Amino acid sequence: xxxxxxxxxxxxxxxxxxxxxxxxxxxxxxxxxxxxxxxxxxxxxxxxxxxxxxxxxxxxxxxxxxxxxxxxxxxxxxxxxxxxxxxxxxxxxxxxxxxxxxxxxxxxxxxxxxxxxxxxxxx
Amino acid sequence: xxxxxxxxxxxxxxxxxxxxxxxxxxxxxxxxxxxxxxxxxxxxxxxxxxxxxxxxxxxxxxxxxxxxxxxxxxxxxxxxxxxxxxxxxxxxxxxxxxxxxxxxxxxxxxxxxxx
Numbered sequence: 001x002x003x004x005x006x007x008x009x010x011x012x013x014x015x016x017x018x019x020x021x022x023x024x025x026x027x028x029x030x031x032x033x034x035x036x037x038x039x040x041x042x043x044x045x046x047x048x049x050x051x052x053x054x055x056x057x058x059x060x061x062x063x064x065x066x067x068x069x070x071x072x073x074x075x076x077x078x079x080x081x082x083x084x085x086x087x088x089x090x091x092x093x094x095x096x097x098x099x100x101x102x103x104x105x106x107x108x109x110x111x112x113x114x115x116x117x118x119x120x121x122x123x
Numbered sequence: 124x125x126x127x128x129x130x131x132x133x134x135x136x137x138x139x140x141x142x143x144x145x146x147x148x149x150x151x152x153x154x155x156x157x158x159x160x161x162x163x164x165x166x167x168x169x170x171x172x173x174x175x176x177x178x179x180x181x182x183x184x185x186x187x188x189x190x191x192x193x194x195x196x197x198x199x200x201x202x203x204x205x206x207x208x209x210x211x212x213x214x215x216x217x218x219x220x221x222x223x224x225x226x227x228x229x230x231x232x233x234x235x236x237x238x
Contacts, residue, residue: 008138010138012137012138012141012142013141015141015145016141016144016145016148019144019145019148019149020148022148022152023148023151023152023155026152026155026156027155029159030155030158030159030162033159033162033163033167034162036167037166037167038166038167038168038169039167039168039169040168040169046165046166046167046168046169047165047166048166049166090137091137092137093135093137093140093141094140094141094144095141095144096144098196098199098200101144101147101196101199102196104148104151105151105192105193105195105196106192108151108154108155108158108188108192109189109192109193111158111188112154112158112161112185112186112188112189112192113189115158115161115162115165115181115185116182116185116186116189119165119178119181119182119185120182123174123178
């Protein structure tokens, strides 16, 4: 960026953007954790979900995190780095759209439901 | 921003709506962390536990994560609406529930290891 920019003195939009980044990084990590087998090799007494389920969970969390990161990044640029909403001309009320918030919750919800259902079915 | 209370047009201070968004994201991260714990207990760590307690602890963690992901967007929306109306915020019970559940699991694991 060049030249002085009218910014929020508390850098609130930046903090919110970083909060999104932390959340999406954690989502990718949890997806990778689903893929991972037992931490100690050659233990057989831990129930393990089948390979397709593990791969689907990992792929879903990585793809969703990628899409959400893209959305947040594009919106961040369109809103002039959180300084003005193209529609209202004022600082945007949210870094991401409400639909992105619903999407991130739904993704994590699906992850936990698959884990619960898989565990209950395996018992 | 010249004035003391930056206004976003419809009477809502954008700093508060952004704080609301960050609170929402913090809840999502809490759910993801609980999920990571559930995966570790259920599938990753060869714990010397009975199968029943392993399943119970894993299910409580994963179930709590599921409840939080339903609660988080609803709470975000409710707070957003209350702020645009200028009403007062009401307390929420879920932080207490989450704390108690996590504390209960910690105590169970500690006792299980000590006894």
